[in-house]
Amino acid sequence: MYQDKIEEIKAAIAAADANTAEELEAYRMEFISKKSVVGQLFGMMGQIPNEEKRAFGQLVNGVKNLADEKFQALIEKVNSSTSKSKSREIDLTLPPSNQQLGSIHPLTATRQRIIEIFERIGFNLSEGPEIEDDWHNFTALNFPENHPAREMQDTFFIEKNPDIALRTHTSSVQVRVMENQKPPIRTLSPGRVYRNEAISARAHCIFHQVEGLYVDENVGFADLKNTLYHFAKEMFGKGTKVRFRPSYFPFTEPSAEIDITCLICGGKGCNVCKGTGWVEIGGSGMVDPNVLENCGIDSKKYTGFAFGMGIERITMLKYQIKDLRLFTENDARFLKQFSPLMT
Numbered sequence: 303m304y305q306d307k308i309e310e311i312k313a314a315i316a317a318a319d320a321n322t323a324e325e326l327e328a329y330r331m332e333f334i335s336k337k338s339v340v341g342q343l344f345g346m347m348g349q350i351p352n353e354e355k356r357a358f359g360q361l362v363n364g365v366k367n368l369a370d371e372k373f374q375a376l377i378e379k380v381n382s383s384t385s386k387s388k389s390r391e392i393d394l395t396l397p398p399s400n401q402q403l404g405s406i407h408p409l410t411a412t413r414q415r416i417i418e419i420f421e422r423i424g425f426n427l428s429e430g431p432e433i434e435d436d437w438h439n440f441t442a443l444n445f446p447e448n449h450p451a452r453e454m455q456d457t458f459f460i461e462k463n464p465d466i467a468l469r470t471h472t473s474s475v476q477v478r479v480m481e482n483q484k485p486p487i488r489t490l491s492p493g494r495v496y497r498n499e500a501i502s503a504r505a506h507c508i509f510h511q512v513e514g515l516y517v518d519e520n521v522g523f524a525d526l527k528n529t530l531y532h533f534a535k536e537m538f539g540k541g542t543k544v545r546f547r548p549s550y551f552p553f554t555e556p557s558a559e560i561d562i563t564c565l566i567c568g569g570k571g572c573n574v575c576k577g578t579g580w581v582e583i584g585g586s587g588m589v590d591p592n593v594l595e596n597c598g599i600d601s602k603k604y605t606g607f608a609f610g611m612g613i614e615r616i617t618m619l620k621y622q623i624k625d626l627r628l629f630t631e632n633d634a635r636f637l638k639q640f641s642p643l644m645t
């Protein structure tokens with residue numbers, strides 16, 4: 303009668319199949335493990351009459367071998383069909399794959415260098431929101447009610463009445479700092495700004511500025527000039543000269559545009575500087591007393607200077623990049639040329 307049982311098990315082994323690791327394990331439990339049907343056959347030996355033990359043993363071993371062979375076959379089948387096993391087929395003789403390392407974005411490298419230069423002369427860092435209200439972006443900065451910069455063509459408004467807009471310059475951070483801190487204030491505020499301008503090689507609707515603000519007793523225009531002379535030499539090299547051109551901003555008086563000697567022609571005049579030998583990097587001036595008062599600072603006691611420079615502009619001059627759109631196109635061939643060591 304055990305012959306029937308054994309035939310039954312052989313048939314079951316022949317019919318068994320496995321396509322996954324789980325099914326393989328189920329097969330092992332059913333036919334290979336100690337508690338499996340085959341394992342149980344060995345346990346029956348005690349009940350078999352002595353004269354039949356030898357024949358029984360041979361039969362049971364035969365089943366066991368059959369179960370083992372089938373198990374090996376199923377293992378191979380499952381291994382060759384799952385990706386897990388494919389990943390195990392590593393060819394150690396292959397050369398290593400080329401690991402692409404990332405690089406610092408040129409604008410980040412420039413921003414870091416600017417921060418480093420000003421931190422060494424006592425400026426701390428501050429920041430403000432990119433979504434601003436009218437007060438911080440315009441009114442506190444002494445913009446007259448009808449100033450063209452408030453109008454739609456320059457500013458991305460998010461809400462009207464009360465006006466909420468994407469900040470058009472980092473000067474809004476000046477206001478936030480002066481409202482919250484007492485002089486002496488020496489702060490640098492790098493950040494993203496937005497203007498409704500057509501995108502071209504020289505302009506973008508999103509770009510970066512770095513704002514500087516220094517408020518204390520007896521701060522004068524000579525301090526502004528010397529600070530920016532120092533910056534230009536550190537950033538662009540010893541021979542770089544700075545020129546201040548009279549200008550107008552509602553929040554500074556007097557105001558001046560900051561030019562540096564053209565790095566392309568060294569001041570001789572070329573098409574980048576349009577033959578003048580000078581290129582503009584930002585605006586500056588003495589903080590208008592109205593702005594100090596708007597922010598709760600006594601303008602009889604304190605004076606200050608401020609400047610705002612374009613980070614794209616500085617980066618383009620430093621690395622002689624001709625098209626500002628390259629910064630946002632994410633072409634790795636362009637971006638990976640800039641390492642922090644270059645700054």
Ligand code: PHE
Pocket residue numbers: 470471472473513551554557584585586587608609610611
């Ligand atoms: N906010 C001015 C601009 O965006 C630059 C500026 C900053 C001018 C600080 C004077 C003082 O053009």
